Amino acid sequence: MPWARAGEWTPDFPPPPRLRICLLRMKLARYLPFTNASRLRGLCSAIAREEAAVRARTDEQLREDWARLRAEAVRGGSGIPGARATTQAFAMLREAARRTTGMRPYDVQMEGALCMGTRMIAEMATGEGKTLVAGLAAAYLSLRGGGVHVATVNRYLAERDAEIIRPILDFFGITLGVLREKDNNDKKRLAYQADVTYGTGYEFGFDYLRDQLKLLGGRRQELGAELAGRLLGSATPGSDTVQRQARHAVVDEIDSVLIDEAVTPLIISPPSGTKNPSESAYLCADKLAERLEKDIDFELDVPRRLVALLPPGIKKVYTAEFRPPDPEVLTRAWHFYLEQALRARHCFELNAHYLVRKDKVEIIDENTGRGFADRKWREGLHQAVEAKEGASISPETLSEVSMSRQLFFRRYAHLCGMTGTARECAGEMRECYDLSIHYVERHRPLRLKYLPDRVFRTWDEKMAAYVQEICARHSTGQPILAGTRSVQRSEELAELLRAAGVDACVINARLDEQEAELVARAGELGRITIVTNMVGRGTDIKVQKEALELGGLMVLGQERYDSPRLDRQLAGRAGRQGEPGTARFFLSADDYLFANYGKKQGETIRRARAGAGGEVSPGLARLAQRVQREVEATQRALRRQTARHDEQFLKLKRHFAYT
Template identity: 40%
Template sequence: MFKNLFSSTKKELKIARKLADKVFSLESQMAVLSDEEIRNKTQEYKQRFNAGETLDDLLPEAYALVREASKRVSHKTPYYVQVLGAIAIHHGNIAEMKTGEGKTLTSVMPAYLNALNGLGVHIVTVNEYLAKREAEGEIGDIFRFLGLTVGLNLRELSSEDKKDAYSADVLYSTNSELGFDYLRDHMVLYAGEMVAQRGYNFAIVDEVDSILIDEARTPLIISGGAKNTQNLYEQADRFAKSLKEDEYEIDIETKTIELSEAGINRAESVFQISNLYDLRNVSLLHHINNALRANYIMARDKEYVVDGGEVLIVDQFTGRILRGRQFSEGLHQALEAKENVDVKKETVTVATITYQNFFRMYKKLSGMTGTAKTEEDEFRDIYNMEVIEIPTNLPVIRKDETDYLYATIEEKFDALIKEVKERHEKGQPMLIGTVAVETSEIISMLLRKNRIPHEILNAKNHEREAEIIAKAGLKNAVTIATNMAGRGTDIKLGEGVVELGGLAVLGTERHESRRIDNQLRGRAGRQGDPGYSRFFVSGEDELLVRFTGERFKSIVKQMSKINGPGEPISSKMLSKFVTNAQKRIEGNNYDTRKNVLKYDDVLRVQREIIYGQRKDVLTLESIEDKVIKMIEATIENEVSPFITEVGRNKYEIDDEGLVNHLESTLFYKDTFDLNELKKLDEDELISLITSEALKELEAKKAATPIEVYNEFLKVIMLRMIDTYWMRHIDVMSELRQGVRLQAYGQQNPLIIYQQEGKRLFDEMIENIAKDVTKYAIMARIQVNVTREAVVKGAKAADNAEEKDKKQRVRKNRGKTAPWR
């Protein structure tokens, strides 16, 4: 009762309905406008915004204008419920709209409204095909008709083309390309090379649960030079394959594996070490753990496929192959060793961010999907977004039947094939959903045996996706599909199919996530069409083995004896078992994502400081004041070890040691007069050394043109920040792997990571300042001074196949500068 009383959906829809009524009341007013007048309205709204009206004030008119423009361009007028969804999106929430309710058209209204402030709107899609379809098709035409510019951000675009795309009023892009552009923008050498010049104003994320929940566990990584660890992967793989069953332990529920006591002894004997858990053996232990996971947890044709001598990831939530992407932290190389294909060199991480932290940078974030309610707590806690359930335009009349449960997988498959045969004889089209590529191939074999013609859509033949989906709703069509058919695919019914009961969706097992099951069900019964869905589940399914153990299996066996062999059990109690197993996995996955975020939050604070410093170097005309601050801090740090307190307010100064130290690290020989220094107290000493450094800087400034002097300081600062930051990122990545060992010593790995991370960061900041000081004082300025990238040919983990884009570099003729 109380939940209903304070429901975010109820409250938001109450506000939204009042606004939607205003939008609809303006319909006749907009209908009389000419095409030219509609375009002029956009300029009028922009001027009114600049004159002080808010976007909320403009909403009814703007939405009414979009409805009229859509009617003229696409011959589709947004329904009342689509306007409700558009209002929820403008308010920075998630509009949960069922399949076929027209989410794409809904997004045009808030995108148009929020583009009026001139700061840009990003519409985020799950793949480039969808981004291209919307930007270049009917939806893009609506924006263009209204007088807005539309950009399309693709992987292969040059830096200049990307900049043009980002400067458009509305930008269509995938989530990964936006994230990698952000990281690359903070690796450029000149401010003009940054592609996202206006920052991150407002994002509308399509399939928001897929992007912000399912993909949130994998950080985006840009990598640089290779590490030489190839042999260690092969050695660890041979070791893992040689283990006996009592030498490792698998936790089925959490899908984790570790060596038993016997396995640890074996490892110490094979690798000739005394203690595997010694901190010196962090790298070896990491390789062994990856080899164990690759050999005993990861399954070929489920989590990955091998194609053309390459290990390719299969997205567990969409069933698609993620070309160019790699499992992180060396797991990909462990799988390559397992499958006996070429082990690619592991690379050094030079920039990284999680989707959670990237999308939280937007001033306003919103989204839309058909399935978000089950994760509403996570959306609220991490992204501060409410999930608003938007009513359907027409009632949903699809029949969602309770699960059929069987004792064994064989019984389940037999029953499934029997149902397929019965429905196929009537001519009813069917979509058979599977979780893994392997299962889809087993079902295909069984259908062939029964002479039932069918299409198969999985990660191995994704290139025929559009063609297969186009025919999936026709009479007699039988389509087997992994999760690829679950999201963003619109299966339209053929002639005479409505009379047969619409599309029948048959699930071969429950997915870990209830949302994915709901996505599959949602392929049938769109826009008031009839439809049918049922899941076939067995006590031997992986989900139930992991989370209900033998208890569920034995209950099912008992009940199947009563029912008779091959007969389904339809029980609310057992269905609850399945739902509870899914809830537990969803809880575990949420914990994993929260954990990833806690670790990345340590790096986020550091990243914001460094990227802020870097941006100043790129955008400010002069950074002399920042260099002076670094010089002052460095000199204080360098002098203090030579000053010892010997009594109350009494200090002893090692003047000789200090002069030797300064003249071998920061200053030229014979800069200081030792006898003069001996006369000074500690404060006077620091003051004199600082003024000597600033005198050197002033001399450089006086001797060269001001633009050359400013560029000289920028080259030094940029070089030092990039060198130390990239090294720090990789050290933090190693640290994260290393702290896991601390859990064995009953210490909290996260606390150690936070403490050690802060120490390493403070050390890095000191080192940057020290090297900037050193080169500012000792380097000679050259007129042809030029900036240079610290890591050349850095690649995004998503963009392994991306062609190297040549940077335009000013030629540096003559002697190499001393700070290179």
Template identity: 40%
Template sequence: MSRSAAFGRASERRSSPYAERAETEANGVDRLLLAAGEAAAARLPLRRLALGRLADRVIARGPALAALGEAELAEAARALRPALLRHGFRSDLVVEAFALAREASGRRLGKRHHRVQLMGGAAILQGWLAEMATGEGKTLTAALPACVAALAGLPVHVVTVNDYLAGRDAEILRPLYEALGLSVAAVVHDQSPAERRAVYAADVVHTANNELVFDYLKDRLALGADTRRAAHGLKGARGGGEGGLVLRGLGFAVIDEADSVLIDEARTPLIISAENDADGEARYRIALELAAGLDPAEYRIVPGERAARLNPAGREAVGARAPRGTADGIWAIAGAREELIEQALSALHLFRPDEQYMIVDGTIQIIDEFTGRIAEGRTWEQGLHQLIEVKEGVALTRQRATLAKLTYQRFFRRYLRAGGMSGTAFELAGEFRAVYALPVVRIPTHRPSRRIAHPAHLLPDAAAKWAAVAEAAAAMAAAGRAVLVGTRSVAASEALAAVLAARGLPHRVLNARHDGEEAAIVAAAGEAGRITVATNMAGRGTDIHLGPGVAAAGGLHVILTEFHESARIDRQLVGRGARQGDPGSWQAIVARDDDLFLRFAPAHLRAVAGVAVLRRWCQAAAERANAAARRAAQAAETQDRDRLAFAGEAV
């Protein structure tokens, strides 16, 4: 492979003080053709066969490298640098680099990459997305392409879904990187700009996706602020703003949990904003009162979009009841007041405490629905956040004006090269190829799966569901199994915890209230008789190791208490058990009044359908709605690209 093919052609690079790729937009027909072609190509074995041949070559180099001393191993890694810089990711150089990393891992970590991990690493380096089953060791897999790209001189970012995983993986892999002469660091939330600059100077940087994009946006803002100085040369742009830019460039990205980052969060923009002048609490209080006074026939709730819409009668009612002669001119403008009332309806009917948000120290904190964690620093737009603050009686913050905005859909297309991995990607192969130019390859498992699926149970309501879940968890724990119960919200996890406590069943709860205890709770979750109740915090990147005697008793038993909008997220939770050939089992215990069924199934279907039909119907409807929303967000962002500009150039 030529250097230009490996690192991105100069003609494709964006005008910037550091390396990044210029964006390209495929038209609708091209995207459709790419998606259709990829859906077929991903099912063929050709990619797996090529990866398997490379993995076999790496393994064959093992005995020769095992004879080298520590100093000789490090010298061999140093010797690869100029060749990689000159020739890029040429296959013989990749084989040698992978073999060195595999040997270093065996010595420093006590784990040598097995064949399927080598295949996964090669796919990522190739710029593909590797679907690897949960438990196959994706952390160790990510180190392979990261090492090769770093030895080739590219800034390397290993991107995951939260700070905890970024810090954990950096520390786990540090001995391996250092054995090859590479430095590693992790980005965490509270670091200062100077600390972040030092972190990004490392050869390999582990970071959460949102932290990375915000740092990029801050760099773009800094460039805009320095435009006049930059007009006389780049020194002003690089040297301004407390030490200059933070990132070294967008060279190579290894995206862990790629379906979460690139699909589930694709339409959520990352925004840097500044406070506007206060609108005053009166505006939001009046809006909530007007919304609460509307007849249900005057508006409709759109659960799939989590939005409310006024109908003609509702717009007429709002116009008639809006205050007159106030200093706040919004009430005299029909479009503006109607938009505010629709936001107020959403705040009243669609956003609930301990589900979409938590009240922490007198502030509204958003809960990320995909990770189950508090979304640090994130606020809702267009007055929704302030409406919820007034609804909950907490201190009012000011609305914020957008200074810079970027979605993951646009950001990750700017890397010179990017690859990824996930336990659940195959269903979305067409979208990954059409939007991100990421072909998908399914990597086989290292050992055959021993996971057992128990029949699903559909209960009439939540109360019956929690009772059945408690009974099933108690039975499994009494048999010496470890039990993980997955819930969709903080409120649901605490409702189940109350039922378990009433029955005298010892348990631990892992949700956004207890994120500081995450490591300790997860470490104990595999013990015999242990019942752990968790939100999606336990759904990704979490290894639950079985305690003594648990495997003999049947392993970890996973209980789903509510299906998610995407079957992929269900699979992630199920995958916490029966990993790498361990025994394990799972079952779903759900209710007809679960949120997914209420939002996407008509009442007559909820009343009579079985669990399999309800699940398929609702998840298919949710996936269609979410895919349409992602396409709409991409189209809107493309239209707005030239409107939000820094020194004449859009972010």
């Protein structure tokens, strides 16, 4: 439609004149009075000046003032408070935080909340109190009505953050709901009816898809069936939906959700779509895959995780030698089973891409490092991995409905969020979501020191130096956070340290339930904590006073990630709130980054002149940055392709809606 732009809320009907004015005012609200950083800080000064008058008000008077602001915002039509009302609202929120929690939000925290209140992304460093900032922004957005969804990284953080912010919301009578995956529909519906609802981003998406399935079932009824159901007192299809149309979303670690997970679709696979698995077909394909030769029978693309049988291979798998035990049970062409078996063998690694727990395969989310028992690969790949590992082969599911995360979050009229690593994806955020990024200054100066990368020719040479540096730092009592890429790498490192006579605590997808407790102790004197990227987001590490005198937390990255944002997330665990800290990364030509995306650059490192222990010039670390830029460009192109697909889908939807 000509009045709608990409990334904006687009209702399923042409807007009336009043709504057009409201949409225009929403656009202007992003620029007036919040055009730039100076205007945001000017508002913070205005809030500080308002604070004395607000502090003189009683609790009951503050509640009455809040109710008046809400009534004015709703009565105004657009639901957008003016500059004066915004100043008053945030001054009252700051005072409520002081009275109920004993925490008076800093100016930088108010700046971050104001930024999100104007549909922007706030880039805030680790330890700057983003939990409180998100709560203040959600409370402010609740003035407009329509519901506010606060999406967190995981279930633990959703419940923890909700409890932290609850006293402030209760002070003003703002209702709060928390989504829990195992809750029944009645409990979820109650949570969604609240003014502010906390939950994980994927749970908001899955509940939306489940509701769409229920509504779709209602449309497929025969003529008169709905009326007959009402007369008989039975529930009508679609009446069991849990969500209401929320217009506001506050997303924690927004770059992870909107960028890293953008191409990972939300998929609902109901039990009714299951097939009876043919275990014999998967097991047979797994055994026969060993006899197929790379580059002769099949070609392999490990970075993209693709396998394709070549003509000689296709001919071979249909010979009597490769015949399946029972062709009648096959649900697709036989060579497809072989291709999936080859993908499972060559593209997916145990303890890197998945876990085997209680005879079941659990997928590890590579962006968060967490295991998910309820996720499955599609089109028989999950069953091929189960056959490879000798686990119980589960039923194959058929997806009934799916939706990209990009399309889901673009449904919100007011989308905003915060993260510590947004600047690298500023252009893409503007292009895909029409979101600007505002950098919020630190409350205290940064004292995190980055040491030069150490580069080695081989993995073994690097690991010898890596363990040696951990032991040397440990001997001084300095706490160490060792960042690894996968569960397998974390456990291998723990074994190497154990052999060197040093004990370490390991936090990975196997121990995700103990994450919060273990992370809380990572800053203790003399403690070594080995982590995967699941600890890179949403957690703070508090360092003991004695350890601060030794230089604070030392972060040692075992290798560089595919994205520099993930490197910054790991390094950012140290140096929180102006504390001292140090970060360093180790590289080798055998690292995953070079082996899968930069073979040429890896060979350059391998041929470089080396000193003692196989260490080469630290200047070669720039090759990793070059490969990271190439990987980012490839991933960006894939996300743009997904966005174009979404645009075509929306065009078709509008076409059929108006014809």
